[in-house]
Amino acid sequence: MILPDFLDKEKTIQNKEKIEELQGSMQSEPEEEKLAHSVMEADKETIDEGRAVNDALNNGINSFQPDMIFEQMVNDFKMAKNIFGETILKQVSGYNPDYIEKNIKVPEFRRELKNKMRKNIEEMKDAGILGKDSEITQKGMRLASLIMYSEELDHLIPKGMFGERIHKKQSIYGEHDDVKPFKKSDRYRDIALKKSIKTAIRRGHKKLEVDDLKSFIRQSRGNLEIIYGLDASGSMKGRKIEVAKKAGIALAFRAIENKDKVGLVVFGEEVKESVYPCGDFHRILDEITKVRPGKETDMVSVIKKSIEMFSRINATKHLILLTDALQTIGSKDEVIDISGMAKAAGITISIVGIKLDKDGIELAKHITELSGGKLYAVSALENVDKIILQDYYDLR
Structure with missing residues (x-):
């Protein structure tokens, strides 16, 4: 099957875009x-x-x-x-x-x-x-x-964990869903080549003609803000905080690449550091790198701070907490109350719990069920980044 001449430009355009993207991501001192x-x-x-x-x-x-x-x-x-x-x-x-x-x-x-x-x-x-x-x-x-x-x-x-997922809401360019006849204003990368070739064969054409071309209809993306709550209490010292940091980096990289906004709350006995939802990957990376383990865990302070940090625009707002102990400061009732406030503000909460005890799992269930999020009970640390990414993909 012979392709139209203008399609030969596609590979050049894709390579140029990849180079420009790489140059942009590497801009630095x-x-x-x-x-x-x-x-x-x-x-x-x-x-x-x-x-x-x-x-x-x-x-x-x-x-x-x-x-x-x-x-x-x-x-x-x-x-x-x-x-x-x-x-x-x-x-x-x-x-x-x-x-x-x-x-x-x-x-x-x-x-x-x-x-x-x-x-x-x-x-x-x-x-x-x-x-x-x-x-x-x-x-x-x-x-x-x-x-x-x-x-x-x-x-x-290599494990394919950066594959695409479809968002629920809308923006300019999103994920392809159905096809339509190709227009000159469509991007070359949106051409549905297999369906275009099938159309040409069905019509008995030996050469793929412009009238045979189909392009994907894009299901556009909407506003999504996600805050990553990283437990930096003393019990997270060593390997736990290492995998927690790397999971946060994976989340920030993927979400910001998708034009979603990512925030960060580092917490222990209090909120230590916070970055409001943004598209600045380097800032998130720098703050995550600096995190050191501290003392106890105060879940109330991190949820309260997150409520303040989300914008007031109409967007999907999600807090994902990674912790190995739900609450060592304050009462469980306080945690439930602040979770209800988050739900009222349109914020869902998911919890990735690393080897939580029975009481921790019970409290985590209350928080996630009340706010409409998910609970992931983790025993194998090597799966943490994949779980964080999957929770993000499920929002899209």
């Missing part, structure tokens, strides 16, 4: 561009430094003090491994943690280890990842966010 290139070119040293910074943040560690880490390893290596994690110990020392554990009692190795740790920390300072007092710098934060972002996309894209 020169220093950030260098970091991004290092990550994309798989610079192992840079990637390892970014992972170490992420592990520090996820475990509530604000700085890399070589002498303190060394003393902890000498006094109780298993405790040091539990506090700092294998990634940090390997980055700071340059040795595999198992090798350190076997040799930590040897005086010669201790001297070598201490000197090497100081040298490695100085190199991270020279690179700008750490400051004068070994604290994590803004550059270190940006590197950590780039690493987390790239790892999450690498994790999800």
Whole structure:
């Protein structure tokens, strides 16, 4: 089947759009561009430094003090491994943690280890990842966010988790539904090629003619605002907060790409950070990266803050809370009351509960049933990002 000449332009147009989209997403300061290139070119040293910074943040560690880490390893290596994690110990020392554990009692190795740790920390300072007092710098934060972002996309894209879903409401360009005769004003990418070819064959045409062309009727998208509530209480320390952050990045990336607005509320014993629903992916990424675990959980404050943050326009408004404990501050009745207020404001609430106990599941059911959202009881951490995305897709 021979295609009309003007369709040969389609591939060129698509490639140009992809390049422009990539250039737009990579607009940044020169220093950030260098970091991004290092990550994309798989610079192992840079990637390892970014992972170490992420592990520090996820475990509530604000700085890399070589002498303190060394003393902890000498006094109780298993405790040091539990506090700092294998990634940090390997980055700071340059040795595999198992090798350190076997040799930590040897005086010669201790001297070598201490000197090497100081040298490695100085190199991270020279690179700008750490400051004068070994604290994590803004550059270190940006590197950590780039690493987390790239790892999450690498994790999800091969699994098809960024596929399209149809929205319930309307806007200019949405998802295709039915077909109609092609018009010159239609976009080339909206041509329903298979149906156009079938039409030509049915008409006995050897060449696909313009009159045979069909284009998809677009079911347009509407206003959708979603706020991601990230539990940063002490019990989320380590792997839990790591997967929670990556799930938030996946949600923000997908939703903002779809022209939906995403907000963020980081909460523990109180609301720590908040970003009103917006289309600024880099801002959401930066705030998520900085999150450190704290103390207790106050569900009332996060729902109350979210009610304030949603706009007053006519839109689908949804709060999705990720937590491992429903309420350790205040009463359950307060949580139920504020959930009712959210429902009255047109806000639905979904909860992704990580290994909730019986009381937690019961309270979560009350909140989600009252507000019209969904409850996801999670036991396997590797599924959290997929669940968050599925909850988002179900809104569309």
